[in-house]
Amino acid sequence: MNTAPISGMQELLPSDQAKFNQIKAQIADQFSLHGFHNIETPIIDRTEILLAKAGGDTEKQIYKVVKTAETADDADQALRFDHTVPLARYVAEHENELAFPFKVSQIGRNFRGERAQKGRFREFYQLDVDVIGRNQLPLAYDADAIATTYLALSAFIKTDICLRVSNRKILKGLLEELNLDKISDQIFSIIDHAEKVSDQTTQASLQELELNDTQIQTLTDFMQIRGETDSVLTKLKALEIENSTFKAGVSELAEVLQLLLKLCPNGQITGDMLIVRGLDYYTGTVFETFLPEYRQIGSVCSGGRYDNLASNYTDQKLPGVGGSIGLTRLFYVLRSNQLLPQDLAKTYVAIIPVSDKEVDYCLELAEELRQKQIIADTVFTDKKLGDKLKYAAKTATHAIIIGENEVKSEKPMIKDLNTGNINPLDEFIAASDQHLGNI
Amino acid sequence: MNTAPISGMQELLPSDQAKFNQIKAQIADQFSLHGFHNIETPIIDRTEILLAKAGGDTEKQIYKVVKTAETADDADQALRFDHTVPLARYVAEHENELAFPFKVSQIGRNFRGERAQKGRFREFYQLDVDVIGRNQLPLAYDADAIATTYLALSAFIKTDICLRVSNRKILKGLLEELNLDKISDQIFSIIDHAEKVSDQTTQASLQELELNDTQIQTLTDFMQIRGETDSVLTKLKALEIENSTFKAGVSELAEVLQLLLKLCPNGQITGDMLIVRGLDYYTGTVFETFLPEYRQIGSVCSGGRYDNLASNYTDQKLPGVGGSIGLTRLFYVLRSNQLLPQDLAKTYVAIIPVSDKEVDYCLELAEELRQKQIIADTVFTDKKLGDKLKYAAKTATHAIIIGENEVKSEKPMIKDLNTGNINPLDEFIAASDQHLGNI
Numbered sequence: 001m002n003t004a005p006i007s008g009m010q011e012l013l014p015s016d017q018a019k020f021n022q023i024k025a026q027i028a029d030q031f032s033l034h035g036f037h038n039i040e041t042p043i044i045d046r047t048e049i050l051l052a053k054a055g056g057d058t059e060k061q062i063y064k065v066v067k068t069a070e071t072a073d074d075a076d077q078a079l080r081f082d083h084t085v086p087l088a089r090y091v092a093e094h095e096n097e098l099a100f101p102f103k104v105s106q107i108g109r110n111f112r113g114e115r116a117q118k119g120r121f122r123e124f125y126q127l128d129v130d131v132i133g134r135n136q137l138p139l140a141y142d143a144d145a146i147a148t149t150y151l152a153l154s155a156f157i158k159t160d161i162c163l164r165v166s167n168r169k170i171l172k173g174l175l176e177e178l179n180l181d182k183i184s185d186q187i188f189s190i191i192d193h194a195e196k197v198s199d200q201t202t203q204a205s206l207q208e209l210e211l212n213d214t215q216i217q218t219l220t221d222f223m224q225i226r227g228e229t230d231s232v233l234t235k236l237k238a239l240e241i242e243n244s245t246f247k248a249g250v251s252e253l254a255e256v257l258q259l260l261l262k263l264c265p266n267g268q269i270t271g272d273m274l275i276v277r278g279l280d281y282y283t284g285t286v287f288e289t290f291l292p293e294y295r296q297i298g299s300v301c302s303g304g305r306y307d308n309l310a311s312n313y314t315d316q317k318l319p320g321v322g323g324s325i326g327l328t329r330l331f332y333v334l335r336s337n338q339l340l341p342q343d344l345a346k347t348y349v350a351i352i353p354v355s356d357k358e359v360d361y362c363l364e365l366a367e368e369l370r371q372k373q374i375i376a377d378t379v380f381t382d383k384k385l386g387d388k389l390k391y392a393a394k395t396a397t398h399a400i401i402i403g404e405n406e407v408k409s410e411k412p413m414i415k416d417l418n419t420g421n422i423n424p425l426d427e428f429i430a431a432s433d434q435h436l437g438n439i
Numbered sequence: 440m441n442t443a444p445i446s447g448m449q450e451l452l453p454s455d456q457a458k459f460n461q462i463k464a465q466i467a468d469q470f471s472l473h474g475f476h477n478i479e480t481p482i483i484d485r486t487e488i489l490l491a492k493a494g495g496d497t498e499k500q501i502y503k504v505v506k507t508a509e510t511a512d513d514a515d516q517a518l519r520f521d522h523t524v525p526l527a528r529y530v531a532e533h534e535n536e537l538a539f540p541f542k543v544s545q546i547g548r549n550f551r552g553e554r555a556q557k558g559r560f561r562e563f564y565q566l567d568v569d570v571i572g573r574n575q576l577p578l579a580y581d582a583d584a585i586a587t588t589y590l591a592l593s594a595f596i597k598t599d600i601c602l603r604v605s606n607r608k609i610l611k612g613l614l615e616e617l618n619l620d621k622i623s624d625q626i627f628s629i630i631d632h633a634e635k636v637s638d639q640t641t642q643a644s645l646q647e648l649e650l651n652d653t654q655i656q657t658l659t660d661f662m663q664i665r666g667e668t669d670s671v672l673t674k675l676k677a678l679e680i681e682n683s684t685f686k687a688g689v690s691e692l693a694e695v696l697q698l699l700l701k702l703c704p705n706g707q708i709t710g711d712m713l714i715v716r717g718l719d720y721y722t723g724t725v726f727e728t729f730l731p732e733y734r735q736i737g738s739v740c741s742g743g744r745y746d747n748l749a750s751n752y753t754d755q756k757l758p759g760v761g762g763s764i765g766l767t768r769l770f771y772v773l774r775s776n777q778l779l780p781q782d783l784a785k786t787y788v789a790i791i792p793v794s795d796k797e798v799d800y801c802l803e804l805a806e807e808l809r810q811k812q813i814i815a816d817t818v819f820t821d822k823k824l825g826d827k828l829k830y831a832a833k834t835a836t837h838a839i840i841i842g843e844n845e846v847k848s849e850k851p852m853i854k855d856l857n858t859g860n861i862n863p864l865d866e867f868i869a870a871s872d873q874h875l876g877n878i
Contacts, residue, residue: 005484006514011481017476033809044445052440060508071552262802313442348474378583380540
């Protein structure tokens with residue numbers, strides 16, 4: 001029988017799983033410290049809810065679930081493909097029990113049945129923050145949500161991280177000014193793909209739309225506007241566009257960028273007109289996050305502002321802003337590029353009784369270590385001492401061997417299995433105490 | 440559109456979700472401290488793998504997944520219904536990359552499409568520990584796995600917890616001795632259900648099997664054997680059964696109970712012949728865990744020893760032992776019985792600028808608190824101060840109001856929203872530091 005996981009599913013060995021879990025916990029910790037309340041929605045939801053707004057790829061890639069004999073009366077069901085749609089249902093359902101603005105985080109696996117490809121996953125972790133307002137939501141929350149994802153990434157990515165921000169109202173207003181608003185979907189899509197194709201291809205795509213030279217020149221100039229806040233705002237104003245949507249977009253972008261600079265004082269924050277988020281449902285602020293030294297891996301975190309989260313489920317207007325970290329893919333590319341943090345392994349002590357007579361003492365010792373928050377595993381196997389040590393070398397970071405003498409003296413030694421150094425256990429425990437006190 | 444979650448799916452408000460997450464983290468922490476390595480298997484797996492050993496209810500309740508156009512070439516798929524079957528596949532697949540005995544924990548949602556019932560869930564968290572050996576596995580690991588789940592429960596359940604242990608070889612050997620081994624499935628099932636029905640019903644069920652009076656009397660006496668280790672072992676020996684399977688079971692039970700008493704010195708550990716785990720695949724040690732004051736909620740954690748984990752997927756003999764906490768149901772019953780821990784709420788500070796002029800100072804203050812691992816949320820809403828305080832009361836445990844004076848003096852005060860007490864922020868931070876140092 002084939003025991004490999006299905007193609008597109010992540011399955012890690014314990015050592016990699018430990019790193020994955022620790023990164024996930026670091027992100028969750030940042031989300032929490034920034035005041036986002038965690039929730040979990042069911043993985044299985046009504047197809048009607050999940051597909052209310054969807055189209056195109058989503059409908060093709062959604063995993064439908066077959067009802068069982070005992071659930072046959074239920075509505076049609078499928079697996080959630082993102083956190084945003086179930087969040088919309090959640091907020092509509094629990095609106096009267098929530099405080100707005102609702103700062104919410106979600107951490108869990110989502111599902112998309114797309115073609116198998118290296119580095120693409122059908123089952124993948126997304127770690128999202130969103131802020132949902134009732135009727136209105138101050139623009140400062142755009143910066144709050146974006147900064148939180150940026151700082152969460154900074155907690156474990158030690159290479160450069162570049163945050164690229166724009167506002168869809170800017171391009172929307174520009175296209176209105178150029179009388180191109182009827183083909184705005186096509187132009188958003190061309191600009192969204194511009195970095196993945198050559199300049200010639202982008203130019204050819206624009207020419208296919210039968211734009212005139214001024215329109216093409218303006219769009220080409222526009223796409224090159226990127227950089228630090230002041231420079232970007234100066235260049236946008238130099239376009240001398242009078243359209244009110246354009247101006248609102250520029251003003252919003254200025255406010256969000258200025259607040260982001262304060263929230264992420266060490267961040268690489270840029271305005272960038274190539275960021276438009278294609279056919280997504282965003283209506284204002286949009287952002288993507290890249291590792292400049294590993295540009296080929298694409299955006300590792302993205303999101304933006306949506307005017308009305310749950311218009312399909314409630315009459316209440318619920319504007320929101322959010323960002324999402326695709327952790328399964330990010331972990332895959334960090335690992336492929338040797339960018340995983342090296343210092344994540346926790347102290348794991350294997351306690352080895354030489355014979356059955358020392359087991360009781362080992363159990364007491366293990367409990368003492370656990371009380372100090374140190375992982376302790378008593379090795380119960382009947383193997384020879386050498387084999388027990390080999391086993392410890394595979395599973396643990398440290399080993400303690402307990403024979404008759406150690407039981408009598410109550411002065412066991414602990415061996416660091418990495419360096420080979422051997423030290424008195426009481427010194428090791430004192431050093432760990434010290435470390436805990438310094439958190 | 441119906442925005443309720445599908446029947447049988449857990450969906451919590453943020454305050455309950457925080458408690459659920461904290462309990463989950465406490466269990467995970469105990470699993471880790473006892474040396475269990477965490478892994479995650481895919482939620483979607485091959486139907487052929489999932490149903491290789493299954494029958495009866497499992498086949499009726501499994502959620503099959505419809506392949507999408509882009510995954511049509513894949514094998515038939517379904518959602519995992521427990522952690523044990525995917526673990527068997529995982530160990531068979533990665534056997535050469537694992538160290539045995541493999542101490543492994545799994546924490547995640549499983550899926551069973553059973554009839555909707557109050558307090559029953561179709562999507563539910565299970566938190567499992569297992570120890571898998573290659574060819575053989577010392578009996579001490581039975582006690583290790585059971586004690587770990589028991590101590591994990593003790594970390595957050597403050598009412599009594601009773602661990603009831605037996606060994607299936609005892610009843611198996613007894614039935615051989617009584618020449619009833621051909622109907623052992625029926626008798627295992629009758630004893631498994633004995634606590635859920637009246638004594639008369641149990642007697643009637645036994646009589647339906649056409650047992651003779653001696654057989655019925657022996658089984659009735661047997662079912663009453665429970666209590667502390669010495670008492671149970673004495674009563675079992677008093678049955679004077681010479682069958683070798685029976686004797687092996689008693690000897691194994693004695694060893695496991697004695698080690699459990701050492702591993703859980705404050706535990707309520709009992710031997711109990713009513714614990715047989717019905718038609719499960721266990722072959723030796725079996726256990727269930729009850730809250731004696733809330734007996735009606737049934738077993739909150741159970742498991743046992745299986746001779747061969749992955750016989751359907753590999754020729755390698757892989758004996759194992761494990762236990763599973765059904766957290767979604769447990770959380771539901773703890774909440775219904777007001778047994779959730781009350782002290783779980785983390786400090787959450789809302790920082791409120793009186794006007795836009797104080798926002799920068801608030802951002803710096805928030806960052807300072809986060810560096811101390813305190814949750815800090817700057818309230819950006821345009822509302823009046825009174826409305827901001829109402830919002831803080833709904834989301835936070837503490838509030839800091841920053842006006843002109845506080846920016847000048849740099850001596851803000853912090854209000855405990857529960858007690859109404861107001862204290863200088865620097866004293867509050869010093870107290871939190873103290874607390875961290877005492878972990």
